Amino acid sequence: MTRDLxxxxxxxxxxxxGASDDPAKYGHAVAAQALRAPGRRPVHLVNRRGGxxxxxxxxxxxxEIGEPVDLVVISVPGTGxxxxxxxALACGAKAIVAITAGFAEAGPAGRARQRAVAERVRxxxxxxxxxNCLGIADNTTELYLASDRFAPGPVALLSQSGNLALELxxxxxxHGLGFSRFVSLxxxxxxxxxxxxxDCARHEPTSVIAVYAEDxxxxxxxxxxxxEAGKPVVLLTAGRGTASARSAQSHTGALTTSADVVAAACRDAGVELVRTPRxxxxxxxxxxxxxxxxxxxxxxxxxxxxxGAVAADAAEDAGLDxxxxxAPAQDRLRSVLWEQSAVGNPVDLAGMGEQRPLSYADTVRELLAADEVDAVLMTGYFGGYAASEGGLGGGPAGGSLLAEGEQRAAxxxxxxxAATxxxxxxxxxxxESPSCRALAEAGVPVxxxxxxxxxxxxxxxxxxxGAPTGVAAPPPATTPLGDPSYHGVRALLTAAGVPFPAAREITDETELLAAAAAFEGPYVLKxxxxxxxSDAGGVVLRLADRDALLAAYRQMHGRLGAPSYSVEAMADLSDGLELIVGVQRDPRFGPVAMVGLGGVLTETLRDVAFALAPVAAGSAEKLLRGLRTAALLDGVRGRPAVDVTAAAAVIARITEVAAAHPEIAELEVNPLLVRPDGSIALDARAVLG
Structure with a gap:
């Protein structure tokens, strides 16, 4: 439920x-800022010494104020x-901004104090x-309750770091960048x-939401x-490269890092994820x-x-085409440029700008008008003519005519x-030249x-x-998995529609022979x-008959002494491709799915992709198509294409099961064999949390 703020x-x-005359105290800075707009609302200063x-x-x-107060800023020592x-609550406050530190960040006792205070407030x-925050500010309501001033503008800044907010x-x-709001989290x-x-999504003066978050x-x-904000959200976060502290017990756990989870969440939600303040x-x-x-x-x-060449490379590195x-677009460009200009893309004026600065504007017009162009990146010397005239350095000898022409071009x-x-x-x-400043004032990022x-x-x-797919809520929790063994996990997934080869669990030679009689070979022993x-030598494939199966069992049992084994029908591996499908439960983002190239080389190749689970079949297919080795799906060197649609449907079922079982910390199917005629799971495991 959304809250009214x-x-x-x-x-x-x-x-x-905690307002103070002492410049060393935060109560001084907040009080000074609060008094910047005394005519907007009453501002009361409270200091236990009075004066x-x-x-x-x-x-x-x-x-002592003698009247209700809507919002109270508290900047006092922790003991008070x-x-x-x-x-504050007794005087009718509906909002409290707590500067005071020493709570959850200080340990369990502080966390308990913090919880108790929050319960009283709610x-x-x-x-x-x-x-433990540094205040808030809202330029649109003239509310200034932070130590720093923020230039007005369309960006709402929500930050766990005051210094980082100042750097931004x-x-x-x-760039003329200003802020509608600032909140220290x-x-x-x-x-x-x-x-x-x-709340910022509902705030009309805010057009972009910027977030720095560690938690x-x-x-x-x-x-x-x-x-669901309907506005761009830009996220900078710390600690993305730190793997989970919990010891991973599956390939999925070993391969999934905080960076993968955050990146997947941002892609699914359409959030712009950035790495630095710059x-x-x-x-x-x-x-x-x-x-x-x-x-x-x-x-x-x-x-x-x-x-042009450097910019083209940079654009492609950024994910642009x-x-x-x-030919029609090139012909229109040739009509406004001279013979030596390049019109293929990059479009190079080749010196025409010095002869006729308006050629920049003519070329931009034609490019923006071209149906095959979605955006334009102009790079290089533009601005240099006016910069030379304005004393900013650089620029060829051309005098005021070139400078004036360039500014007209801007x-x-x-x-x-404005027309597109x-x-x-x-x-x-x-x-910083006049021509570039004119573009910036017109809304062009420079x-x-x-x-x-x-x-x-x-x-x-x-x-x-990649296009955002949205963030699905996990399905309602279902009956917890009672049997996390190999065959228990197989049964759980089979009930959800995940296909497996025939199999039986055995503990001795009699049960092994009964299993061999239940279905035809070749067999697999696990x-x-x-x-x-596989790493432990606990899997043997292609056992042709029951004699080969019995011999393999005796050798494996003598070496490993496992309490039980699985006898399975050998799947047809010809023309197949092995995938891995895993779901790990992240403490912050819940179930996170991983798909990629599977089998024994999973951790070596590390060709995997991530998404918040559950993953719909269409999204699963996009994840598979985005792998580095995606060409293998369509067949290479004479091998036929595999049934990606079938694999995606199985992936969707696996992730749905994992998302519906919060008691499962890790669920993995590896390999998931995908062939030209369908897909079948060959191994599975679950780790309970």
């Missing part, structure tokens, strides 16, 4: 408990925190941000990241909120303009072959762009680095990493209750 972002009145703070009378307590919360019908603000300034004892994403809380709920700034600068397209066919426009333009480019929804991104050697321009364009065009059976 109106009292948090647009309260009728504010009180700062004045920042030249204003200070109450000794909230009760609970009493301050109780006072019972009173109020909301709590923090504790500094990096964003050259703190420990998320009550108001969570999910609550804030949902997602309920990661799947975050992914679902981001998928990359986040680049993506935000692009998305803040609101211009997006579903295609990724990119035309590169340059005035020098070197810049740089196709050769068709205005015409802006006009052409297609995005244009610019990389310039002179990004960067000094080619890779930044390409990354920005990728954020605007068609989800280069030692059960042995981790990674």
């Amino acid at each position: 109106t009292s948090l972002f647009d309260p009728g009145s504010v009180a700062v408990v 004045t703070v920042l030249g204003r009378p200070a109450a000794t307590s909230l009760g 925190f609970e009493a301050a919360v109780d006072d 019972a009173a019908g109020a909301v709590l941000v923090g504790p 603000q500094l990096r964003g300034a050259p 703190g420990n998320q004892a009550d108001v969570t990241l999910v609550d804030l994403v949902e 997602f809380g309920d990661g799947r709920a975050f992914a679902r909120a981001a998928a 990359e986040m700034t680049v993506v935000l600068a692009a998305l803040a303009g609101g211009r997006r397209t579903t295609g990724r066919r990119t035309a590169v426009l340059t005035d020098g072959g070197g810049h 740089v196709p050769e333009l068709g 205005k015409e480019i802006a006009g052409h762009l 929804p297609k995005p244009l991104v610019v990389q310039s050697m002179y990004p 960067f000094d680095a080619t890779e930044d321009a390409a990354r920005a364009l990728a954020a605007l065009t068609g989800r280069a990493a 030692a059960l209750h042995v981790l990674h059976k």
Whole structure:
């Protein structure tokens, strides 16, 4: 259920408990910021010593104010925190921003204190941000309750790091990037990241939601909120490369890292995942303009072959396509360019810009008008003529005529762009030149680095990493798995429609011979209750008859002494491809599926893909088609294509079973044999959590 955070972002009145004249105290910084808009709402300062703070009378307590207060900021030592919360609730506060630290981040005792405070706040019908946070700000309601000022703009910034928020603000300034809101997440004892994403999605002045998070809380709920926000969500997170601390007992566990899980959740939810503050700034600068397209066919426009080649490579590295333009588009370009210009893509003016700066605008017009072009990346010298005239350095001898022509070209480019929804991104050697500033003021993202321009364009065009599939809620939990043995897991999956070869569990030679009589050979013999059976020599294939089966059993039992074994019908491996399907339960994101090339080389090849489970059959097929070795699915070197549709359907069933059994920490089918005529599971295991 979505929460009403109106009292948090647009309260009728504010009180700062712990306001101080001491610049070394956080209560001083928050109080000074709160007083920036005294005419918007009453602002009360509270200091237990009374007197004045920042030249204003200070109450000794909230009760002394004598009237209700909607929002209370608490910046007091930990020993007085609970009493301050109780006072705030007693005076009718509907929102509390808790700066005070020393709770869940300090250990079990602090976590218990934090839980108790959050319960009291919720019972009173109020909301709590923090504790251990650095405040909030909302430029749209003139609410300033953080130590730093944030330039106004369309980005809502939700961050677990105050310094990182400050860096984003500094990096964003050259791009004119501003913020509608800032919230320091703190420990998320009550108001969570999910609550804030949902509220920012409803906040009309916010067009982009930026998140820095180390703790997602309920990661799947975050992914679902981001998928349903209707606005771009950009995520920077720490610790993505750290594998789970739990010792993995399957290939799936060994291969799945936090980075894989977060990346899968972001892809499924349509979240832009970034790695650094610089990359986040680049993506935000692009998305803040609101211009997006579903295609990724990119035309590169340059005035020098070197810049064009580098930009084309950068665009493809960012997941964009740089196709050769068709003959009609090339003919239209030739009509506005001179003979030596290249028109294939990259489009190279080849010096024409120095003869006629408006050729930039003419070329942009033609490229934006081409049906086969979804976006344009202009790179190189544009801006240099006006930069030379403006004293910014560089530029050939051309005087004011070239500078004026270039600035006219910038205005015409802006006009052409206004007539189309297609995005244009610019990389310039002179990004601060008057011509580039004119483009930036018209909403064109301008960067000094080619890779930044390409990354920005990728954020605007068609989800280069793959179209979001949405975030499905796990199915309702079903009856827990009572028998996690090999044959128990087989029975569970078989009941869900996953096909297996005929098999029997045996413990002695008599049972082995009975199994051999129940179905025809060739046979497979497997030692059960042995981790990674193949590695231990616990699997023997292609046993032609019962005599071969009996001999293999005697040899294997003498060597391994396993408590039981499985006798199975040997599947037809000819023309087949072995896949792996696994589901691991992540503590933040719930069940996460992995599919890839399977068999004994799974961990060596590491050709796997991830998605939040359950995975629909269509999505499973996309995961398979996205593997590095996907060409094998369609047949190579005379081998026939395999039935990918059948494999995808089985994958969907496996992930549905795992998602419906929260007691299963890891579920794995390896290999899943896919042949031209269908798919069959050859081995399975489950690890209970």
